[in-house]
Amino acid sequence: MATIASQVILHPTVSQSLKFSSTTLGRDKVLEVLQGEKEAAVRWNALKTHLATARKLLRLGKPLEHLQAALKASLASGPVGEQITAIARQISYFGYLSFDALVWINTVKFYSFSSETSTKVAKFAYRFWLAGITLSIINGTLKSVRLAKEERKLKHSKSWGGETDAGREAEQETRLSAILASRDNTRHQLVIDLLDIWIPATALGISNMNDGALGIFGLISSLMAGQKHWQSVNGKK
Template sequence: MAAIASQVVLHPTVSQSIKYGSTTLGRDKAYRAIQYFARFYTWYLLSRGDKQTAARWNALKSHLATARKLLRLGKPLEHLQAALRASMASGPPTEQIATIARQLSYFGYLSTDAFIWANAVKFWSLNPETAAQVSKISNRFWLAGILFSIVHGTVKSLRLAREVDGVKKHQVWGEKDLGAGTVRETKLSAALAAQETNRNQLVIDLLDVWIPATNLGFTNLNDGVLGIFGLVTSIIAAQQQWRAVNGKK
């Protein structure tokens, strides 16, 4: 019995899950996936007239949203630092400008989001009109950040495609210079990995952009659609974090 228990408790997947859950980003992505599933499921239950069960899932969604705001209280400074580093780094001008604008937008989004959290937990009371205005400003920053991220991802994808094509065109099969071939293979692997990461981020942005857009009234998607979008992007982001934490490519 002890042997079976040790095999289950000490299983590599369990150890990897603990390692993943010990990171703030890992917990945030897990909470986000549940939050958006709850958003979808609440919509589904209400569409079937099950208001009592829907109320439970809606409460879970709301509490997870509040908990995630608490986890993100220190992140505005991270984005501010990222913007400063991007301004000092060298790189394609369009990508650099889009990166700086994206990081500053997320700084504004998460800074105003902190006021929303403080009001939600009744630490700092805002009147309803002010709270609605702060929420609107926060969503504007969020939408701007995603749009700048889409611009950055689109431009970067074009550059990476050119790099991959360039490396492939200069490959000479059966060449005697093994060192040069190894360098090209390394460059190609790095470019392909960057392409995959950039492609995943573009998918996340193209789905997530509808959430603040709907919050601001620019679109009219229902909670079922937004819940699915948020769940999908949470799973993609969680997979990326899982690979980063557990050293998998």
């Protein structure tokens, strides 16, 4: 019996799950998936609200992470368009999560805003969120175009390069693998952004997507993001 218990407790999947849930992003994505699955059922509205509140609590430290990411992006080298949109995206997410934290403070009654103020705060949060996703889409598009050009150029040089030494060929293969991996990650994030953008757009009245469709989009994007994070924390590509 003890052997069976140890096999279950020490199973690699359990270890990976604990590692995944130990990160803020991992816990956030689990709650987001649970929240999305319940949005279509009216009887789960209270649970949905509490899950949303819990997610906001877990993200209280996230604004500083995005400021750090913005600083790192400003120090990194690369195409100007990609660098500018990367910096602006991180600053937008900083704004979104900062105002979202104020929404949480008002929701849990730690500090109560007037109805008018709370509405304005929520709108600012959605505007920054929409800006961040839009900039992420632009950044992803620019990066995808660049990577596609680099991929074609590298493959062309390989096909017309004639005889090359083993070291040169290995270097080209490594470079091509890096380009393809970066391309796949960029496309993955683009899909997530194209699903997520409808949430703030609808909240701001720019689109009129119904709650059912928003719930499905949110669930899919959460599963995709969660899967990618699972792979990253467990050392998988």
